[in-house]
Amino acid sequence: MKILIVKRDKLGDLLLTTPMLAWLRAALPQAQIDVLANDYNAWVLDGNTQPHKVWVLPRVRHAGKLRIGAALQTARMIWQMRREHYDWVIVGNGEESPRAIERGLSVKGRNTVSYCKSAADWPRLSHALPAPRGMHESRSVAALAEVIGLKLPEALPAPLYILPESGRAFAQQWLASNGVQAQGYVVLGLGARRAKKQPSTEQVLRWAEQIHARWGLKTLFMWTPGKSDNPLYPGDDEVAEPVLAANSPYILPFRGPLKEAIALVWSARTSIFPDSGLMHFAAASPGGVLGFFAETAISPSPAQWGPIGPRAHYLEADKAVAELSDEAVFDKLARLID
Template identity: 50%
Template sequence: MKVLIIKRDKIGDMLLTTPILKLLRQKHPQATLHVLANDYNAWVLDGNPDVDEVIVYPRVRHDGRLRLGAIFSHLALTRRLKRERYDYVVIANGGESPRAIRRGLSYRPGKLLAYVESERFRHHPSLQAISSDKRHESERMLQLFAPLGLDGDTPLPPPRLNFSPAQLEAARQWLATWQQGAPDNFIIIGLGARRRQKQPSAEQVRRWADAALQRWGTPTVVVWTPGQRDNPLYPGDDELVAPLLAAPQPHIRPYSGSLQTVIGLIGLSRASLFPDSGLMHIASAAPGGVVGLFADRQNSADPDRWGPLGDRAIVLEAPHSVAELEDEAVLAALERHLHP
């Protein structure tokens, strides 16, 4: 049996797919399992033993610009994937994705499995429309694989991410330049989030970092994205981090460098605290675990659907803004990771 799983989304979405890949491999150890990913999220599956091949396609648009070379790459890729003659192509999304469905049908699979809400796809002979009564995105994706023998009520294993030696070494080299930092004794507080309501304030970060040093002797790395808040492509945290940069403390060190170093830092940290983001999901796969911050579910991501998975994930939710969270609730969640 040959199966292609299409996953075009962001880093966190790809990570939420890894529990299902493990279950699928356990169910069909002899199957050929391919994942079609884009050049932004494919690395999440580096070294994943549950996948035979990750097929990477370039994004046609990147940083708002059209990449003509990517268009020709797509044409060649379509020809290759037609020749593969997949028994199943699965659109691994928790809801309908018309573009991904059209892409999957173009590969002429024996059967395409997808969520379908509109009428335009319902009567295609190769498409099997799936329905779901689940809340979490990973549970919804799991139900897509019922025709392949997976039970939609099976408990999901934790997400899987291989923290590479290069990522960990980059983090160690950066920590070596910080007198108070150590590879086995620091926590991370992240700032980056699409919505301001889900971000902690500089005052909260300082209070939490001070308490972490006093209670557990752990300095704090603050991960932030450079740039202005109104950047439509990559909202930055310059304004948010400015008070921390203006009054530096030896036990608080901001970092805004490469993503690979950030991932290495997450892999080495004793615990992480992140707003709802891709980095939050990465931290859920780290040994130290994560506290995920959510707020304003009426206008933003619902943690029941998008919360981090696994035994090392804790969710804290505020009604309207992370600023409403009590310090003791945040510190108690960190304590559960530091002293389980």
């Protein structure tokens, strides 16, 4: 049996597909299980031996410009995938994604499976399924494979990310240059894109002081650079700048690329992140994560997007994370640190 999982969206979403890959590998040890990703997210699977092959499509449009070479490379790769004659092409999204469905259909497998709002809109799908409600994204994606004849287990494997050796080397060098030992700090990150979903400046400063007083740990402070009103890439400078201006002896600022940030998360005692891709990576790390959610009546809910794994916890605020009490936060932190 040949199976292709189409996963062309965000980094955290691809990470949440690794439980499905591990389940399929265990349930179908003789099957060929491949993944179709793109050059933006495919590195999430580097070192992961669950898929046999990861097809990496280049972005045909980048910065608003058509890349002719990338378009030709994509056409050639689609032709190569058609020659595989996949038995099942599974569009691995928890809800309808028209672009992903079109990409899955272009492979021309014997069966193409996807969630969609209306089966009538996608007559070329062999299995047009209604998206489940109230299910975690990782389980929604995995449930698509039940059409093969498998039964979704009560518990899926945890998400898996293999930290590359270059990441370990970077973390060792960065920590040594800043006089910090591995496991000697807690990562506290922003990057939720909405102010209500991330801690306030006052909380960051207060928590860093309390973390040091209680456990003797530093706080490695991460944030997304830029202004919050940037329509394309909202940043966290409004919260970060006063934190940096306070010049706290307990805070180490880090404003670096994503892969390097993940490497530092892997060496932390534990991490604190609002709902974001980094939260999911931290959940898969040795130290685990405390995630934050807010106003989930109109924002993503932890029931669907909460961090998962053996060391994953979260808190949900009614309106904003700024409402959360220090007592509630440190009760969860103690479970991760102690």
